[in-house]
Amino acid sequence: MNIENSFTETVIQNFGFPASTELGVKVPKKTITDNTSLTSNDKQLIKDVLKSLVWRFTMKPETVNIPVFEGGVHQYKEIAVLHVKVKSNSKTKQLCKLLHQQIPYPTLLFVDWEQEVAISLADKLVNQADSTKLTIEHQYDTGWLDKKNQQTFYSEFLSDLRFDHCSVLSLYDFYTSVIQKLNFLEAAKTTGIYSDKAEEDLTPLLAELNGLETQLTQIRNKIKKETQMNTKMRLNVEARKIKLAIEEIKRQIA
Template structure:
């Protein structure tokens, strides 16, 4: 999918569109804690475009404030990376550098991804925001069933999201992305019915990733092992973790 097609899927109102280039200086001053990060920004980023600013006045969704959060705006950005760029790190740096929660589209050649990350006030530095929890991301892949991708794309429209406040709106997009990641395991795209199920699904996906990594590690060890008793031990451990993975997948 091209970035413009993904942007269109959000069905954002004209009043929210910005379409302005973000200078690298902003990232260098606010999102680059090390000299290596500065080099990655200068060498890896082709351009960063501010696509839209989602505010109460532009999308009709109220702001959100509590003791830990202040969601006055959601920034929709398009990050274009050069070949060889450190994608994961640069995505993180952009999320950290922008003071608002970011809906970040990232393209590097043909591949296209989407990422979000909640933000809260820093407990150690007044007036600064930090990431809250993990960055959640999805990538377009031809390996994923076309119907699943179509369902996901249809779920992104602004009018389909919660409109209680900007935090709920942002969470709605995050939940759609988690639903896609779950569908890659289950083969079925379904949105969580409530916040509790959405949180449980995120935990289950995280656990699936941990278990799959452990299965890969054990299979590598088993393939190299020459002692039969140790091979038996590793295979039994593999069966146990496979069973645990199957149980965890049922929570998706």
């Protein structure tokens, strides 16, 4: 397999996947688009955004000494690591969601565009109506990263994104520890500090923070357009309450 000199390739190599897990199989786009469950919009998304797809590594008991995990709604028998090249940096989250849905394993995606990389993972739960299918509970995305990111926390995240910094208790613990690193990065975008000391799952707090920031933006837009003074005052009170809630969450994730 030819290894290209790209920032994405540097990040993948720095992760340090064991040689025993290397697969290097190119996945034809037709393999995905032939799926009868895809809508016409799904197929158009693949056509417009996806350039190429390579299944770089496969993590399972036959390739790495990490136990499988099966418990309740979680099923981690194998982790697929894919190198996803895209034609542009738009609609990549939608493409990642589609790939997570189509691949029947927990999936780690390294998305490659020019000299930038985005990393995507997703919690997948066993579908209670059909145990052969997995349902996405939550998707995690880093956003685009490149060599020009000046903030220290970006380089600290990339330094922490290594195989030997992940849990090997089980494939579930391994995958969850990578998700945790993405959450640490997301928290650092708010606090300015990459901290890997948090023991609790930051996902609920980060989701709440995102929702509150969206609400605050909406209220501020309403205030700009509002002409009634009493309504403006009420909206300002709401905005202050939301800002206080945002500050409290920031304090918790710091």
